[in-house]
Amino acid sequence: MSRSPQVSLDYPIWTALTTRQAHLGQGDALARRYHPDVAPFAALASETPAAYEALHQLLLPGEQVALLSQDSVSPIDALQTTRVGDLHQMLATQHKSGSVDDQGVIALSHADAKDMLDLVQKTKPGPFAKRTHEMGNYIGIRDQGRLIAMAGERMCIDGYVEISAVCVDDDWRGRGLAGRLVTILRRQIEQRGQTPFLHVLGGNRLAIGLYERLGFEIRRTFQLTRIGHAEPGSAVASNS
Known part of the structure; x- marks a missing residue:
């Protein structure tokens, strides 16, 4: 029996990092x-256990990464886990x-990286680092030179x-800018x-409602977990 073409969406991070975005990872x-x-x-x-040990080797002390899983992550030797x-x-x-x-909507590039980071720090839409803009196309809106809205592409896998x-x-909230940008990117x-496709925390009802109005539907739900090195003498798992 052939697998569903959507099966790659069940493992979006792994699929992206082993195919079209392998050059952005390790x-x-x-x-x-x-x-x-x-x-x-x-x-x-x-x-x-072998895979978690391999992940442990990829992390520096004090560093954390985020994993998606179908179920809650069980306690792991030498790793601290926190359910988000x-x-x-x-x-x-x-x-x-x-x-x-699309009036006033511009393509963003490396030259806009600082302004993009500044906007993210103000608005907290989710993880965004100094090279995140390399993952795909980003667009935005400026007002008198100031970047006031943006959206972009992150994980990229075959077909999605x-x-x-x-x-x-x-x-500038409440003026439909987010919906415009998502529609243009779509x-x-x-x-x-x-x-x-996109990901949104389950408690963010405003964002979920916006995306539903724009024609998106919930396909499945993951557990989001932060993982890092366990502190010496500390418990290796947390459900907080």
Whole structure:
């Protein structure tokens, strides 16, 4: 029996790091992670002691990465685990017709990296590092030179592209900028013959509602867990 073409979405980090974004990461056949200045995500080929040991070797003391899993992560020798919460994966399923308002929307590049980081620090849309913009195309809106809104592409696997870093400066919220940017990115991704998807924390009802109105549906829910070196003498697992 052939596997569903969506099976790669069940393991988005591992699939991206072993295919189209391998150049942005490091690791081996057991465990892989993005370079720390790209993204804080890691993945395992399978949840085995050997794979967790391989992940341990990829981490510096005091460093943490985020993993997606179907179930809560069990205690792991030499690693501290902290459950962050439920993470919904949403897939674009409903095609929206009509024109797209792209007035004032610009492509962002390495030259905009500092402004992108500044906006992320103000708005806290999720993980974003100094090289995250290398993961895909980013677009934004400026007002009198100031970057006030942006969104971009993060994980990229065959047939699918993740939309991420959707954020708007507080002074400009409530004007539909986030929806405009997501819609533009969606059209661009679909024009390349790919399907957009995204991830959102289960408690972020405002974002979930926005994405549902834009034609995204929850496909599945992961457990999001932070993992790092265990402190000497500390417990190796936490459910906090």
